[in-house]
Amino acid sequence: MTKITTGVRIVEKADILFYQQGFEHTSFAQIAAVVRISRGNFYYHFKTKDELLDAVIRLRLSNTQQMLDDWEAEGNETIDRIRCFVRILVSNQRDIQHFGCPVGTLTAELSKLNHPLEKHANKVFTLFHGWLKHQFLSLGRDDADQLAMHLIALSQGVATLANAFKDEKFIRNEEKRINEWLDEFA
Amino acid sequence: MTKITTGVRIVEKADILFYQQGFEHTSFAQIAAVVRISRGNFYYHFKTKDELLDAVIRLRLSNTQQMLDDWEAEGNETIDRIRCFVRILVSNQRDIQHFGCPVGTLTAELSKLNHPLEKHANKVFTLFHGWLKHQFLSLGRDDADQLAMHLIALSQGVATLANAFKDEKFIRNEEKRINEWLDEFA
DNA sequence: CAAATAATAGGACAACTGTCCTAAAAAATC
């Protein structure tokens, strides 16, 4: 049982708050309150807000990579691996309705802020894209690149509308539609 | 030639800045500087930032309705009317790459802020949805509601990824894909 | 032209932001 350092706890809480409230709208004071440290102590762990954001993005990259590796290791058929990706929409349905997709909303926010870490945040998208492309290539598709982009775009759109309309049925409908589309590749 | 009042100019500039920089990240001071009025004078036109946001949303609703009415009046076939909607992605390509979709990004931001005007902003989506549903109904589809949602979701996803990857070709690819999908209904 | 209304400018206000300093407490090391 390894001890969880304060630095890690800060990043984990910041990760959640950035997702639920947005990066800019989340203040040091609020994170400090949630982590239960003083604002002054914050500076010891992270000198700037961007430094903290960088750590949050690295955490997300690591978590995403881990998830993709797990899907790869489960020993499913390729097409079912892709369905794992689609299933995120359903299993994270509640959060998505409340806060949208964590990847899409962060990159959108950083884009508007002209934030230097925008490209860094986009790497999460690149991770998904590389993995999906690899799957479609395994299915012998030479348009794997486009197919991967298309599938990510689809799920992004579903997340955006689910967040706007808070409609549970909509996600189910779209999941079904996507899976039917995937049947063509099986 | 009707005179453009200062109040209207404020709303128009705020509309642009909210789109390019986000609602929260845009300050009164900045809008005042762009409109070339003093910060003090701002209070005469809009008492609170939410009041200004409300006006911006009403402007967007009005502009959107106008655009939909124009598409309706152009006398095209129904399927080509729907293609008008798809074409926004291409004709607004540059802005979308820089700032994403104005509708999707605003609703996403307001959702994270838990802002009371979130539902008001969502009405722009409802406008598009109602119009698209009507078009699909004209094509005799009894799943017009779902089809309209699906098409909006698609374009939202395309906008999100185009913004993240700044990829011009991607939008073209997806436009083509959507139009091929629409061919089935012709 | 005079009176009333509309519009503007400049600044005050408290609250909050990210950042940073310093002194004290806790923990680890020797």
Place this chain on the structure above:
DNA sequence: GATTTTTTAGGACAGTTGTCCTATTATTTG
């Protein structure tokens, strides 16, 4: 147990935020 290093708390700092007040200038109305 003494010393060094790590971690913490509290507060200061200048800058910005949305909001609001008041005095002055334009414009319209009678």
